[in-house]
Amino acid sequence: MKSIKEKHPLATRWAHWVNFPVLMIMIWSGMLIYWANDVYTFTIFGHTFFNFFPALFNKLFNIPFRLAEGMAFHFLFMWFFAINGFLYVLYTAISGEWRQLLPNRHSFKEAWQVLLHDFHIRKMLPPQNKYNAAQRIAYTSIIVMGFGSLITGLAIYKPVQFYWITWLCGGYHLARIEHFILTIGYVLFFVIHIVQVIIAGWNNFRSVVSGFEIVKSQPSTNIKISEDEKPV
């Protein structure tokens, strides 16, 4: 006999695993589009550290001369990205899962403690529920970023018909830059996310597929907790 804990509802898992390939396709097709006017650089105080993207990188991923193709893919998969994101937000709002997700007033202080812990500076993790404070901030931010991608994307896609959205983004030119930066943000998120998933281990990863985690603690403790829960 083992103790298990329900962790991720089916809808959450579904949205997560649909989003992964869809976002990959959006980033890839976005790079096909961006190539046609690849003017962005990472420059601080006049020193250019990095060009988006080096020729070698473009060649490696077969990026050049595929603008029309990139647009066609981008403008189909944008629907899947938007619908999936909308359904996730709707589910999270209605089911009450948002309580496990949104940062609360302790999160920003605790996230710092989580960060110190992850860098092995601090020994103890602050007490947590499903997500720790850093996760709450990261996973909420990524949803806000997804919404930002839709808005900035729409501002570039139809800047005349949705002129007020373009205006909100600070104009056409800025909207394209914001859309690009958000994408760089996803890539950075992805890298940290993968590292964290590897560190968290198999039991944690498995729960994003199966929905439940096997609890490592002693059975006696588990019984105590379930008794505590009864009167609630």
Added chain:
Amino acid sequence: MKNPFSKQPAEKIVSQNQINRRHFIAFTSFIGLNALAYCGWRWLYKSPLEKSGITAGARTPLRRALNQNELLLRKTFSKDHLVQTYPKSMADKNVRVNSEIGIDDADFDSKNWLLTINKKDGSQLQVSLKDIIALPKTEIVYDFKCVEGWDQISHWGGVKFSDFINHYNLQEEAKLQYVGMATPDKAYYVGLDMPSALHPQTLLAYEVNGQPLPVKHGQPLRLIIPVKYGIKNLKRIGSISFSEERLPDYWAEQGYDYYSGL
């Protein structure tokens, strides 16, 4: 009322068999759905190019999606949605040249140029540049947008396409769904939906930055249609036609969206 913030995820004691069973179901479904998604992607990626017609060069399902997007997003089009305009001082003095398709004929002489209008009844109307310049002039300074992703504020002068239509009594033609324009050598051509063509900011332009168009910008007359990407802004218009059906479009034959509206 229970306090949602104190709620711990429920734990329960189950047998190893139950755990194994749930893991088996979850991972079989996960792998199965991933395989399905992969097959779906392969199908889309390997799907054949559309049959060449008015549009060409895109994968069949993707062309269908582009056309469906057009149908949906055309509903948001309004002639009252104007492109933002700027003061003349903000217009770039070096107007970018991106393509010379259709204007690279060295023998072309703009002095002999006449604009040919192919009317609905099959007759033709020939209009000289002098006649066009005599019509009320409209100027616009706006952010020209290229499908490649760059944009540039530029200053154009000419006659509104809708004024041109009214002056030459082409109201019957304007009731049709599409307009087509082509360079004199027919090397470059664009097809436009009528609402976009009749948009109040669509110009038949003969001036850039207050000067007559140079060859590289489409001397003597070019299209400026701010509700479309640059690819629709034909340089050196030779002929204009009208139809109930989509008319040929250079870039729509190369995999680009026919509508290309902003």
